[in-house]
Amino acid sequence: MKPVDFDYSAAETVDEALTQLSGADVKVMSGGQSLGPMLNLRLVRPSALVGLAATAALRRIEDASGAVTVGAAVRHAEFEDGKVPDPAGGMMQYVARGIAHRAVRTRGTIGGSLAHADPAADWVTTLTTLDAVLTLRGAAGSRDVPMTGFMQGAFTTALRDGEIIESIRIPKRSESVRWGYYKICRKVGEFAEAIGALVVDPGQRYCRVVMGATDGAPVVLDDFSRRLAAEGAAALSGLADTVRATLPDANPVSLRQHEVALRRAIQQVYPS
Numbered sequence: 001m002k003p004v005d006f007d008y009s010a011a012e013t014v015d016e017a018l019t020q021l022s023g024a025d026v027k028v029m030s031g032g033q034s035l036g037p038m039l040n041l042r043l044v045r046p047s048a049l050v051g052l053a054a055t056a057a058l059r060r061i062e063d064a065s066g067a068v069t070v071g072a073a074v075r076h077a078e079f080e081d082g083k084v085p086d087p088a089g090g091m092m093q094y095v096a097r098g099i100a101h102r103a104v105r106t107r108g109t110i111g112g113s114l115a116h117a118d119p120a121a122d123w124v125t126t127l128t129t130l131d132a133v134l135t136l137r138g139a140a141g142s143r144d145v146p147m148t149g150f151m152q153g154a155f156t157t158a159l160r161d162g163e164i165i166e167s168i169r170i171p172k173r174s175e176s177v178r179w180g181y182y183k184i185c186r187k188v189g190e191f192a193e194a195i196g197a198l199v200v201d202p203g204q205r206y207c208r209v210v211m212g213a214t215d216g217a218p219v220v221l222d223d224f225s226r227r228l229a230a231e232g233a234a235a236l237s238g239l240a241d242t243v244r245a246t247l248p249d250a251n252p253v254s255l256r257q258h259e260v261a262l263r264r265a266i267q268q269v270y271p272s
Ligand SMILES: Cc1cc2nc3c(=O)[nH]c(=O)nc-3n(C[C@H](O)[C@H](O)[C@H](O)COP(=O)(O)OP(=O)(O)OC[C@H]3O[C@@H](n4cnc5c(N)ncnc54)[C@H](O)[C@@H]3O)c2cc1C
Pocket: 027, 028, 029, 030, 031, 032, 033, 034, 035, 036, 052, 072, 073, 098, 099, 100, 101, 104, 107, 108, 109, 110, 111, 112, 113, 115, 116, 120, 121, 122, 123, 159, 163, 164, 165, 166, 189, 190, 191, 192
């Protein structure tokens, strides 16, 4: 199938993008890796698309003392290639390498992935684990939304009509940071069926374990994270119960996959 006819213009500035976005049935496009197929299937039928891939302000990469801030149009491949300073012991570079295939990674962007909010995508879980904060911008101004409140369900976010993701701020972890990331998928380059992710930073008293690729937003396992910080690998004995309690409606295969993904991620930090 082919997309419906639409106008296209590339925005040079964020203000230009926001002005154009105020029109009826206008959508923004970054890498086009998720939007392209949706257009082809006519799941979306915009009157116009505004391209963000080359908008200079959305391509910025900033390394400040407490955080790394990236514009929404920074591509997966730029993380993979080490062009983004590392906020947390190499976790983002590792995760980027596992997203789809190189052809997708050279076009797909971090902001496009977050806005699309596919539960099985890698950045939504990773940035929840890293406690990132998004800056959203609309005609009325900017607001900051933590990743934990941004994704509200499958393909549902806190973005309001006329707003875009401008940037993502990722706190820098201390030198003592360790992380684990494990995704279960059928073939390399495919979306995950289960993701286990954690960041443990004793220097900052930070420990967060996240279950990704559920039916909705990534789930922060708060109680389990506290237990893991206190007990280390001994906390693994309670993992199966935690997974069952968190996903009461999941089938046995899915429960097992989530448990395995989390266990393997945790064992990267706490080898037994
Ligand atoms: C074959 C294939 C395999 C894939 N495998 C994986 C995988 O293993 N893991 C994974 O995580 N992802 C995977 N992806 C998805 C890929 O990472 C996409 O790059 C990503 O989902 C969308 O990014 P994009 O820049 O292409 O966004 P686009 O397709 O341009 O846009 C996606 C949506 O976000 C909106 N949008 C884009 N930018 C913004 C913005 N700045 N502010 C607000 N809204 C915005 C668009 O309007 C659209 O609704 C795969 C994709 C393909 C085609």
